[in-house]
Structure formats: C-alpha cells, structure tokens
Amino acid sequence: KPIPQGVVLHSPWPNLDYFDSNVRFVTDSYLSLKLAYNLRQLAIGKDTNxxxxxxxxxxxxxxxxxxxxxxxxxxxTAGTNEISIDAIRDMTENMRLSGVEVILDEGEGLMHTYALFHLWSPQ
Incomplete structure (x- = not known):
C-alpha cells in the first residue's frame, strides 16, 4: 500500500485508554474529561463496554x-492546556524512538484544536 508523504495531526487522541490511567487535569474548558469519555464511547460503539x-x-x-x-x-499541533497533552508528548517521543521525523508544535496555554480556530475567526 502506498503511504502518504506526510501527516498533519491537530490535537491527536493518541490512545483511547489513556483517560483511564494518566489523565492530566488541566484548564482546557473546550474539551472536558466527560466529553472525552463520551467521544470514546462513540468510537467503540454505543452499547460496547x-x-x-x-x-x-x-x-x-x-x-x-x-x-x-x-x-x-x-x-x-497541540495546546499545553489539553487534557491529553502528556499522552501527545509520549506519542511524539515514541514516534521519534521509532525513527519517525516528527515536529510537535505546542501552543502555550492553548486548548484542544487551537490551530483550527482561525477557520471560524473573522480576524
């Protein structure tokens, strides 16, 4: 299978079970832990335990x-106030250890998917 020449990830969700073990409680009011659990449930199936x-x-x-x-x-791209910033940093390091060329651009004090907000901003 052909692979892409590169990948851009905005606030990726590195591991669905991350929220059960190493949650970093930060001030991201855009993506709450409750919403993350609900999104995970959608990913695995509504009736799946x-x-x-x-x-x-x-x-x-x-x-x-x-x-x-x-x-x-x-x-x-990831904001330092994301609830999964530590998981994103861990994933980035695992990529580097696997020999992947990776750049992590952290937005200081910013929230989940901050890099996409210009799409809706009049500025």
Missing amino acids: WFEVTDEELSKISPKDNSFEEFPPVYI
Whole structure:
C-alpha cells in the first residue's frame, strides 16, 4: 500500500485508554474529561463496554502498541492546556524512538484544536 508523504495531526487522541490511567487535569474548558469519555464511547460503539474491548479490536482504532515503524514525517499541533497533552508528548517521543521525523508544535496555554480556530475567526 502506498503511504502518504506526510501527516498533519491537530490535537491527536493518541490512545483511547489513556483517560483511564494518566489523565492530566488541566484548564482546557473546550474539551472536558466527560466529553472525552463520551467521544470514546462513540468510537467503540454505543452499547460496547470499554472494559470488554479486546486488544485486537482496540488495535483497529487506537495505536495501543505504540508502533510507528514506517510512518511518514509527522507535524503535530497541540495546546499545553489539553487534557491529553502528556499522552501527545509520549506519542511524539515514541514516534521519534521509532525513527519517525516528527515536529510537535505546542501552543502555550492553548486548548484542544487551537490551530483550527482561525477557520471560524473573522480576524
């Protein structure tokens, strides 16, 4: 299969089970922990119990094994006030350890998907 020449990720969600183990409570009022749980439920299926999802099922929607071999170059934007900023930093480091050329552009004091807000701003 052909792979893209590069990937741009805006406030990625590195791991769906991240919110059960290492949540960083920050001041991101745009994306709350409750909303993150609800979005995760949508990703796995409304009637699916998160704790019954198998590793095989999860591997189709979340890079649980942190395997980034043969990834193209990646550019990531993330706000330092995101609830998943630590997971994004961990993912970035795992990419580097896998030999991926990756840039993490952190917006100091900014929230989830800050880089996309210019699309709706009149400025």
